[in-house]
Amino acid sequence: MNVAAKLSKIPSNACMNCIKKEHSLFSNLSYEELQELNKNRFSVDYSTGEYIYKQGVRPEHLICLHSGKVKITKLTSTGKMQIVGLNKTVDFIGVCDLINNTLYTSSGIALESTSVCYIPKSELDHVIERNPDFAKRMIGLFAEKVHQTNERLTSHTQKHLRGRLADTLLYIYETFGFQPNSNILDVLLKRSDIAELSSMDVSNASRSLSEFVEEGIIALQGRRIELFDMVRLTAISIGG
Numbered sequence: 001m002n003v004a005a006k007l008s009k010i011p012s013n014a015c016m017n018c019i020k021k022e023h024s025l026f027s028n029l030s031y032e033e034l035q036e037l038n039k040n041r042f043s044v045d046y047s048t049g050e051y052i053y054k055q056g057v058r059p060e061h062l063i064c065l066h067s068g069k070v071k072i073t074k075l076t077s078t079g080k081m082q083i084v085g086l087n088k089t090v091d092f093i094g095v096c097d098l099i100n101n102t103l104y105t106s107s108g109i110a111l112e113s114t115s116v117c118y119i120p121k122s123e124l125d126h127v128i129e130r131n132p133d134f135a136k137r138m139i140g141l142f143a144e145k146v147h148q149t150n151e152r153l154t155s156h157t158q159k160h161l162r163g164r165l166a167d168t169l170l171y172i173y174e175t176f177g178f179q180p181n182s183n184i185l186d187v188l189l190k191r192s193d194i195a196e197l198s199s200m201d202v203s204n205a206s207r208s209l210s211e212f213v214e215e216g217i218i219a220l221q222g223r224r225i226e227l228f229d230m231v232r233l234t235a236i237s238i239g240g
Contacts, residue, residue, distance in 0.1 A: 014066075014117065015041060024064070024090040025138055033127050033134075043117045052093065052108040052116055059098040061118040065091045068114025069176065069187055073196070074106045083196040085149050086111075086175045086187075096142050098124075111187060156199040159237075164198040165208045166236035169218070171197070173227060188223040 015038035016031060026034065043066060046052055053063065055075055065087055072085035072093065084106060087093050093108045098121060128135040152171065156164050169185075176186045189197075195205035212218045217233060219226040227233065 014038065014043070015119075018066075025092070025134070025141065028137075029127070029131070029134060033131060036127055037119050037123050039123060041117055041119050041123075043115055046110040046114045046116070048110055048112050050110050052110060052114070053104055055104050055107045057104050059094055059104055059121070061120055062095060062098060062124045063093050063108070064117040064119065065089055065093060066115045066117050068116075069111040070108050070114060071111055071193065072106050072108055081196060082199070083193060084153065085145075086172065086197075088175055092142075095138070096146060099139070099142070111189070111193075153199070161198075161200055161204050161208050162211070162236050163239060164200060165194070165205065165212070166233045168194060168198040169225070169227060170230075170233055170237055172225075173230075178227075182226070183228065184224055184226045189225075190223065 015026070015034045026037070029037075046068070052070060053059065055073075067089055069089075070087045070091075070093055071083050072087065074082050074084050076082055087108075093116075094104055094106070097104050097106075128138070152167065155167065159167065172185050172187060172189070178184060179186045191206050191209075192202050194209070195202045198205055198208075200208075209218070209220060213220055215232075217227075217229045217236075219228065
């Protein structure tokens with residue numbers, strides 16, 4: 001990737017004045033701490049389908065999703081690609097590996113035009129060392145995120161195909177919500193994305209989606225998914 005050619009035009013004082021920080025872990029940091037994080041921060045724009053970070057590479061920066069949407073994928077030991085998470089604006093991605101000083105155990109791929117901020121690990125470490133409360137909140141939040149991901153993936157082994165799909169559609173809604181004034185999920189996903197999120201193959205995912213359409217639970221128009229019956233989806237998810 002030619003980073004120089006893709007550097008974002010986010011203002012150089014973004015960390016201090018970014019209104020999005022009010023919805024992130026940075027919300028309780030002082031102006032001086034934000035200055036520290038911003039000192040060598042840079043931003044990069046990505047197009048749909050581009051890798052933001054790759055599995056097996058050593059992390060060197062805290063990655064904050066400034067705008068856009070990202071899917072987190074993992075290549076399993078059997079060589080199969082699986083989507084293990086979705087992220088929205090102001091989420092941090094790949095942070096567990098950064099904190100653990102391990103190689104990335106997953107990859108981050110842009111689902112749409114996306115801008116991310118990169119903060120060098122050295123600056124993050126300085127703030128963590130001086131602000132133990134921030135460190136505790138960061139570790140606690142991401143420990144919970146890992147727990148939720150593991151719970152969701154484990155539940156897929158205990159559910160039938162319809163339950164997995166319902167669970168996935170609800171997870172997408174909880175992450176991205178609806179487009180304004182509609183019941184259409186605010187993200188465009190390929191059938192293969194839906195399948196990987198549901199731990200099933202594409203043919204089974206497509207067939208289950210068609211069943212939901214026939215039953216009036218959802219509507220499909222290309223990659224646009226409209227949810228008509230949240231109560232029924234929840235019941236199917238819980239029932240397996």
